Amino acid sequence: MIKQAFRVKEIDGNFFMKRRRSLFLHLNQLRLLAKKFALVILFLAALILMLLNKNHSLILDQTSGAVTKIAAPVVGVLVVPAKLLGRGYDYFSELSRIKSDNQSLRAENKKLRLLQDKYRALEIENKLLSDLLNYVPLPSAGFMSARVVAEENNAFSHSMVAYVNDGNAEKGDAVLSAGGIVGRVDKVIDGYAKIILITDINSKIPVMIENSRVRGVLSGDNTMEPKLIFVPLDAKVNIGDKIVTSGVSGVFPAGLPVGQVSAVSKREIKVKPLTALEQLEYVKIVKYGLGGLINSQEEKRRE
Amino acid sequence: MNEDLNENILSILQKMLPLLSSIVVLLSAYIPVGVPLLNNVRPDFGLICVYFWVLHRPDLFNLFSIVFLGILDMAVSSALPGASLFAYLMMYVLIYNTQRFFNAKPFVVIWYGFIALSLVTLLAKWLVVSIYYSRFLPLSMLILGYLIGVALYPLVSMILAFIQNKFIQDEGL
Numbered sequence: 001m002i003k004q005a006f007r008v009k010e011i012d013g014n015f016f017m018k019r020r021r022s023l024f025l026h027l028n029q030l031r032l033l034a035k036k037f038a039l040v041i042l043f044l045a046a047l048i049l050m051l052l053n054k055n056h057s058l059i060l061d062q063t064s065g066a067v068t069k070i071a072a073p074v075v076g077v078l079v080v081p082a083k084l085l086g087r088g089y090d091y092f093s094e095l096s097r098i099k100s101d102n103q104s105l106r107a108e109n110k111k112l113r114l115l116q117d118k119y120r121a122l123e124i125e126n127k128l129l130s131d132l133l134n135y136v137p138l139p140s141a142g143f144m145s146a147r148v149v150a151e152e153n154n155a156f157s158h159s160m161v162a163y164v165n166d167g168n169a170e171k172g173d174a175v176l177s178a179g180g181i182v183g184r185v186d187k188v189i190d191g192y193a194k195i196i197l198i199t200d201i202n203s204k205i206p207v208m209i210e211n212s213r214v215r216g217v218l219s220g221d222n223t224m225e226p227k228l229i230f231v232p233l234d235a236k237v238n239i240g241d242k243i244v245t246s247g248v249s250g251v252f253p254a255g256l257p258v259g260q261v262s263a264v265s266k267r268e269i270k271v272k273p274l275t276a277l278e279q280l281e282y283v284k285i286v287k288y289g290l291g292g293l294i295n296s297q298e299e300k301r302r303e
Numbered sequence: 304m305n306e307d308l309n310e311n312i313l314s315i316l317q318k319m320l321p322l323l324s325s326i327v328v329l330l331s332a333y334i335p336v337g338v339p340l341l342n343n344v345r346p347d348f349g350l351i352c353v354y355f356w357v358l359h360r361p362d363l364f365n366l367f368s369i370v371f372l373g374i375l376d377m378a379v380s381s382a383l384p385g386a387s388l389f390a391y392l393m394m395y396v397l398i399y400n401t402q403r404f405f406n407a408k409p410f411v412v413i414w415y416g417f418i419a420l421s422l423v424t425l426l427a428k429w430l431v432v433s434i435y436y437s438r439f440l441p442l443s444m445l446i447l448g449y450l451i452g453v454a455l456y457p458l459v460s461m462i463l464a465f466i467q468n469k470f471i472q473d474e475g476l
Binding site: 039049156161222223 | 429
């Protein structure tokens with residue numbers, strides 16, 4: 001009798017344990033399932049974000065703007081020790097170049113003095129001729145200098161963030177360095193301008209070859225040397241030809257230096273930017289007041 | 304009462320340290336350093352952080368942290384939105400499925416793991432972004448960035464390991 005009672009208890013105990021175990025297993029399975037679903041949903045979200053970018057979603061712009069507002073000052077603070085390291089590197093690398101640089105600068109100075117005289121004479125001549133023709137000049141450009149606080153150059157994008165404070169930088173403004181065009185402002189968020197460089201895959205600039213006036217489009221491909229596309233097949237392009245903006249589409253005025261042809265092959269023409277884009281500390285954001293296609297597209301989007 | 308509050312705040316901060324340290328490391332990749340090679344080819348520090356923390360502290364670095372890091376990178380970077388998030392999720396899935404293999408293994412094995420998994424992740428990201436733009440992105444820049452990332456992994460993981468050993472306690476977590 002006693003044995004029988006124990007057996008029942010034992011069986012009950014086992015049954016209870018089995019039930020608990022099966023419940024526990026169910027919960028674990030549910031958790032795993034939820035985790036798997038969360039992953040699938042997040043992967044889908046990532047893909048949807050990519051697709052939203054194709055339509056230039058306003059929500060995406062706002063979200064990205066809000067996060068940049070927080071992240072950019074943090075990068076600004078992190079820049080300080082990196083700047084010190086960079087300056088140390090510059091100091092030692094420049095020491096060796098000082099002597100040769102000095103000689104070449106003296107020679108260049110002589111040439112520039114001669115050119116300055118020529119330039120003055122041409123300026124006077126230009127003014128006289130413009131008066132004669134009753135020529136209406138382009139609106140004078142306003143500009144501001146901005147410090148580069150963040151850079152991004154990799155296989156996926158080429159861009160930088162510059163601190164413009166409360167300067168009235170806008171989407172589409174041209175970004176220049178001492179050498180020439182560097183890129184254009186993509187967006188401005190609370191004093192920080194995101195700049196798309198001319199080497200970025202999203203950059204397309206109407207340009208022409210300075211001497212032959214042959215037109216084309218400078219298309220970035222995330223390498224250090226963008227491609228020259230839509231050039232007529234019979235156009236003569238040589239290595240060393242200077243590339244300047246053509247002024248077509250009205251984003252950049254004509255004649256701004258962009259780069260030099262560095263390689264010509266049957267398949268592609270490569271252009272080397274005049275400025276070392278990876279070593280910029282300050283840039284000039286220029287407002288030509290041309291607006292162009294970018295502003296009209298923006299207005300359409302807002303509508 | 305105050306001691307309890309302080310302890311709670313400290314405990315929350317400790318739990319958030321993997322995410323906070325990842326944010327700092329991720330943003331440091333955007334610092335202009337003035338060194339031509341490093342400025343032209345930036346390694347993906349975010350990927351190193353995801354690999355390190357998911358492998359060592361999956362309890363403190365979950366999907367939420369990965370999504371947050373992905374959104375932060377999307378905001379600062381001009382790359383295709385969602386591409387970084389995709390790469391981080393991919394890394395998470397890969398580590399999740401190979402975690403047992405790396406359990407209690409020496410550093411070199413974990414480094415080899417990063418070499419293999421980050422290559423798969425970066426190639427997947429490269430393929431997705433290339434499909435989006437309907438043209439192949441430069442593989443040379445990707446490989447160079449990957450190699451620099453692999454070379455820098457011991458240094459970054461050393462910093463993260465220091466944070467883990469010094470500031471994150473196992474008790475009460």
